[in-house]
């Protein structure tokens with residue numbers, strides 16, 4: 001794969017995908033967006049509007065298609081849909097891939113890389129996670145908030161990919177203003193993100209409170225700690241070697257958040273919208289059952305969402 005001129009396909013131009021697409025496009029990379037409905041019509045008609053704390057205000061002309069329309073090939077496919085939409089872009093991934101294409105999912109749901117790999121066995125699927133606050137703020141409009149925009153990605157042990165490819169993507173991301181880390185253990189790094197966001201989203205949704213309530217001592221914080229302890233036990237059983245105590249890490253991160261913060265799963269549930277509850281809550285319980293780990297706090301909160 002060449003060092004530059006990589007063709008990027010963004011499967012899902014929402015808060016995360018739209019931010020990646022806009023940042024890459026601003027630095028002159030070759031980017032195509034997959035979107036749908038009125039959001040797609042607005043991107044086509046008026047460009048992709050970016051409101052960004054890091055980059056300011058921009059209107060970007062980017063190529064945009066539905067998953068079904070796109071007939072081209074891409075060197076790098078960022079999968080930026082929610083967990084419940086992964087199946088809807090499987091055919092796109094198959095069609096858009098050539099023999100050197102790499103697929104990089106950035107979802108908050110642990111196991112997405114291996115899940116997509118099973119769906120598209122002939123394609124090289126990596127794994128990843130992302131640290132950003134981004135959302136669709138209007139038709140064709142993406143808002144990126146705050147100063148953090150960091151993407152972590154890498155290959156699972158069973159996946160063969162050249163270092164040159166990983167570094168070419170890293171260079172493009174860094175040139176675009178996205179902090180890009182090639183992980184030496186992507187299974188660990190995606191698990192750590194999952195453990196945190198699962199505890200955050202599930203606690204917030206269960207009590208219907210923002211994170212300021214988790215920051216105070218009491219039953220809300222105890223629930224967050226219980227969930228973190230249970231996912232940590234699962235991680236250890238899975239053989240994940242954490243760099244630090246995961247409960248302490250989760251508490252450190254939650255305590256740094258703005259008190260009014262809520263996770264997108266909680267926001268989606270409050271709107272009566274489809275949410276990632278399967279990936280962030282029920283998948284944790286299933287994985288724990290498979291490993292023989294008791295997850296009493298997860299089971300208690302799950303009662304509310306059945």
Ligand SMILES: NC(=O)C1=CN([C@@H]2O[C@H](COP(=O)(O)OP(=O)(O)OC[C@H]3O[C@@H](n4cnc5c(N)ncnc54)[C@H](OP(=O)(O)O)[C@@H]3O)[C@@H](O)[C@H]2O)C=CC1
Pocket residue numbers: 011012013014015016017034035036037039066067080081082083085088089106107108109130131132133134135136264276
């Ligand atoms: N937003 C954030 O700040 C963060 C999110 N994450 C994670 O990143 C992932 C993506 O989240 P986020 O960007 O917020 O999600 P969004 O819902 O904002 O974006 C997903 C986009 O993909 C579109 N989409 C889904 N399926 C298709 C399809 N088949 N064809 C065309 N477009 C499609 C959706 O369209 P439609 O609206 O029509 O369904 C939507 O615009 C999630 O796993 C989330 O947990 C991680 C860190 C931070």
Ligand SMILES: CC(C)(CO)C(=O)C(=O)O
Pocket residue numbers: 108131132133134197262263264265
């Ligand atoms: C980081 C955070 C909390 C940003 O919204 C997130 O990942 C989510 O809401 O899913």
